[in-house]
Amino acid sequence: MTSAATEPVAGVPVSRRRAAWLPAALLFAGLTALTPVQAEIAIGEVDPAASDEERIAYGEYVLRAGGCVTCHTAKDGEFLAGGRAIESPFGVFYGPNITPHPEYGIGDWSEADFRRALQEGRSPDGHHYYPAFPYTAYTRMRDEDIEALWAYLQSKVEPVAEENRSHELDWFARFRPALIGWKWLHFQPGRFEPDPDQSEQWNRGAYLTLALGHCMECHSPRTRTGGLELGRLGAGSRLPDGDVAPNITPDRDTGIGRWGERHIARYLExxxxxxxxxxxxxxxxxxxxxxxxxxxxxxxxxxxYLRALDPIEYEPE
Amino acid sequence: MKRSARLFTAASVAAALTLGLAATSSVQAFDEHEATIDYRQGVMRAIGGNMGSVAAIVIDGADFGDNLKIHTQQLVDLTRDIPSLFPEGSDFPDTDAREEIWDNWDRYVELANDSRDAAEALHAAVESGDESEYPIRFRNLGQSCQACHDDFRRD
Known part of the structure; x- marks a missing residue:
């Protein structure tokens, strides 16, 4: 089973010509297959002050902030039962069922399985997820947020017996071990680190933008090997479905430099x-x-947070 | 000139004329639709301009409340018959209109009518001075715009 992104194409390498990196990745797959996988990340402490109800309610909030619903709910489909098509240069991914159904959803997962999926991009049986599922951003999530999300998904979401739809990928993308190479190149696991020199509000915005909301996955150009261009985070990108995810840095001409904080907040509302x-x-x-x-x-x-980014002059092709 | 050559020349002239006329009429149709597209895009920008002004007043408290009725009246007028702005054939590739508009016309008209109804509801609240309803009805109108753009506009 492969999970999926909360925004179409989030985390997916962006153009067919960039598939040229695959032979290198395949080589890497071979070279790195013997490397031990990362150690299991320890489960963090839960806020002892929160009641179960509060934690579950907060978990629903995390679901919204994480943008999970979009990719995990088909248009007119059952809530979180999967089936939403996510176009990519490698074919079409389908968001999987994340309801607590034991057979078709994630009802038989443990919380550790869930944590590992989000923070390491690995399934309970150990295989690697395609980065259509933006674990590249979710790896920055706080442990307590994952725990709350898990509590919400397991207790409040109706289990739905909806079988996951198989992805329709091009032949070269079906070889899942190649993802080891991709992750070696582009995946940097680790929690969000607040910047003590910045305000609490800025840090909260950074966390929401970079970790939960995974905004940069769509709003950044990608390298030839399909990773985010770290020097141009937020500078915009043309998505595989033809739409443009615009430049969200505060450049006056190509970005949102003319937008005030209230414009951005109003837009998101x-x-x-x-x-x-x-x-x-x-x-x-x-x-x-x-x-x-x-x-x-x-x-x-x-x-x-967005207003405080360095402005980058860039228009997606 | 031999007879066959004259015939050939006459046929050529006739063919050229026919082709030319056909080309002219298709250019006219093209121009007409281009003008329609220009008009439509102007109307959409005007709606956007009024929405921006209403948002500044209703959401952010700009001190132009006396003008609110001007903007909501224009929104009522401009949303009255949005489907008429989208005649068949006005979907040139360089517009943001999706082909689904014409493939799914009834649904499109339904959503356009939602915007019309929402604009009328906002204007009615402004006319009656029911300020507590302004933000709610403004949001409803915005959501109706968004619902239609979601399915029928390229972004």
Whole structure:
């Protein structure tokens, strides 16, 4: 079973020509297959003050902030029962069922399995996930957020007997061990580290943007080998479905430099742009299922963080 | 000139004329649709401009409340018949209109009518001075715009 992203194409290498990296990755797969996998990440402490109910309610909030619903719920489908198509240069991925159904969902997983999926990009049986599932961002999630999300998914979501749909991938993308090479190149596991020189609001915004919301997965150009261009995070990208995820750095001409914090916060709440237009496409889903459910403080924190990024002059091709 | 050559020349002229006329009429149709597209995009920008102004007043408290009715009246007028802005054939590849508009016309009209109804509801609240309803009805109108863009506009 492969999980999927919360935004279409999040984490997916962006163009067919970039498939050229695959032979190298295959070589890597061979070279690294004998390398021991990372040690199991220790389960973090849970806030002892939180009651189960509070934790579960917070878990639902994490689900929204993580944008999970978009990819794990088909249009007009059962909630979180999977089936949403995610286009990529390698074929079509289908978001899997993450309801607590023991056979078709993740009902027979342990919390450690769930944590490992998010933080390491590995399934309970040990295989590697395609980065259509943005574990590259979720690896930064706080342990207590994962725990709360797990509690919510297991206790409040209706189990749905909906079988996962197989991905329809091009031949060269079906060889899953190649993902070891991809991860070696592009996956840096580890929790979010707050910057003590920045405000609490900035740090919250950074966490929401980089870890939970995984905004940069769609809003950044990618390297030839399909990883994020770390020097141009947030500078925008053309997505495999043809839409453009625009530059969200504060460059005045190519980014959102003319947007104030309130414009960004309002956009994440209602989808209205600075000039009165309304988002459609995949960002409308992100807003409907995700950011519109956040508190206004959290939307403002994201705005503060984005406004503080270095402006990058760049327009996606 | 031999007879066959004259015939050939006449046929060529006739063919050229026919082709030319056909080309002219298709250019006219093209121009007409281009003008339609220009008009439609202007209307959409005008709707956006009014929405931006209403948001500044209703959401962010810009001190132009006296003008609110001007904007909501324009939104009512401009959303009255959105489907008429999308005649068949006005889906040139360089517009943001998706072909699904014409493939799924009834659904498209339904969503466009939702925007019309939401604009009327917002304007009614403004006319009656029911300020507590402004943000709610503004959001409803925005969501109706978004719902339609989601399915029928390229982004």
């Amino acid at each position: 209602m989808g209205i742009t600075r000039d009165g237009d309304f988002a459609g496409g995949s960002m409308a889903d992100v807003i409907d299922h995700g950011t519109s459910h956040l508190t206004s403080e959290d939307r403002r924190a994201i705005a503060v």
